Amino acid sequence: MEIGPTIAETVEGFFQWLVTSLTGQLLIAGSILAIGWYVSGIAVRLLGRPVAQRFERESLSRTVLRTIKLGIILFSAVVAAGVLPLGIGLSDILLSVTVLSAVIGVILAPVIGNYVGGLFVLADQPYEIGDMVEIVDAQQRGFIEDITLRYTKLLTEDNSVLVIPNNTIRERDVINYTAEDERxxxxxxxxxxxxxxxxxxxxxxxxxxxxxxxxxxxxxxxxxxxxxxxxxxxxxxxxxxxxxxxxxxxxxxxxxxxxxxxxxxxxxxxxxxxxDADVEIPYPHTHVVFDETSGEMDVAVNRTDDTDPDVSRRP
Structure with a gap:
């Protein structure tokens, strides 16, 4: 009489299938990414208050939290890539990332310039989230809604959003009305x-x-x-x-x-x-003057009626 596999054998076979089959490895890699995404959200919620207390500026605290979240997700991606049968190790992944970064640095220089500009914006502190500023050349006034490493988001007085790359905003004249004193x-x-x-x-x-x-x-x-x-x-x-x-x-x-x-x-x-005061505000006036130097103009009037079909009168 044949006896079916025990629970332990079933579990062992399932794990062996996960490790050896491509489908199982993809499931493991996807689970690692999902867990990394979930953990990054928990980390941001747990560290939100301590980071905000450590950094007085809201823009810096947001940048730090975004960096932490991105770091956890990237670490999860590296671990997930190690599970897949790609035939490469962690050192190969790091080398590939280095080469890819160099290529991206050449091709995507403007984008990288925005991130560099964001670092300068965060370091120079020309404005902060909540400040009322005016972009002089664009004649746009509004409130700083968000500052990232790539762009600055401005909520204008017309209730529209103006997104300005950090690489260009550093070269523009920005008036900050609430930097030190709101008066x-x-x-x-x-x-x-x-x-x-x-x-x-x-x-x-x-x-x-x-x-x-x-x-x-x-x-x-x-x-x-x-x-x-x-x-x-x-x-x-x-x-x-x-x-x-x-x-x-x-x-x-x-x-x-x-x-x-x-x-x-x-x-x-x-x-x-x-x-009601003895005060008058000047404004432009136009006067048309005719005198003996203005010349002469002849005017002719033509009238048509039943008795005289064409009568011309000259003054």
Whole structure:
């Protein structure tokens, strides 16, 4: 009487099939990759808080966590490749990676340049995640949403995403409005006619700025480097122009997030204040003058009716 294989023999045969057959080896390699991916996610969750406490900058902590996750996945890939019957060992894999890296370095130099640029961005710290910046040449303003080794992601005020490679953003002019101090000084240029009351115009402009929400109405001076500026709005004479006196209203806003709205409200207040004041803002006028040097022009009028089909009158 034949007796079937025992459980131990079945398990042993299954493992022998996994090790010797190509299908089994592929299953082992896929399992190793899946486990590596799962472990990398657990490692990021466990190390997230300690890394964030170690690095004050959010961009650095994100980069470190991404590097840890990528390292675990790459290690799993190397182990999985060793299981497959490729006929190569770990030293061969490392040599192949070295040669491949050299080839990639030549062919994909621009891409590698982005990663190098990312290292400089992280080291120089021109901006941080959450900062409000402006790309001058693109005339785009928004918030830094993410910084990676390859690109910087900007969320614009229009709720669109602008992705800029790090290799190019290092060569562009970037204004950071929230790097050290969120208070930002702004300027409104205007002109007053020579016949108007200049002192009254300056006083009304300052009052309009001080009464607008978001503007710093007064207080201690604001220090920028070694210079100190008054926190209250000021209106200074800029120059004596051909058509009027040019003045500049300078004021500080508490945060740079609604500068356009604040500026519009100030200009609206100035417009209302100047209506009843002895102040006039110059603007271009066009005058057409006819005199004896303008020449003469003949005009002929043709009229057609029942009695006279064609009558020409010349003045």
């Amino acid at each position: 930002t000084r702004m300027t409104i240029d205007m002109s007053v006619t020579y016949e108007g009351d200049l002192a009254e115009a300056r006083r009304l402009a300052v009052r309009a700025a001080r009464q607008t929400d978001g503007v710093i109405a007064g207080g201690p001076t604001i220090r920028v480097g070694n210079a100190r500026y008054p926190a209250r709005p000021t209106c200074q004479i800029r120059e004596y122009g051909d058509h009027g006196v040019a003045v500049s209203l300078r004021y500080w806003v508490r945060t740079p997030y609604y500068t356009g709205k604040v500026q519009s409200e100030i200009q609206e207040r100035i417009w209302e204040e100047l209506k």
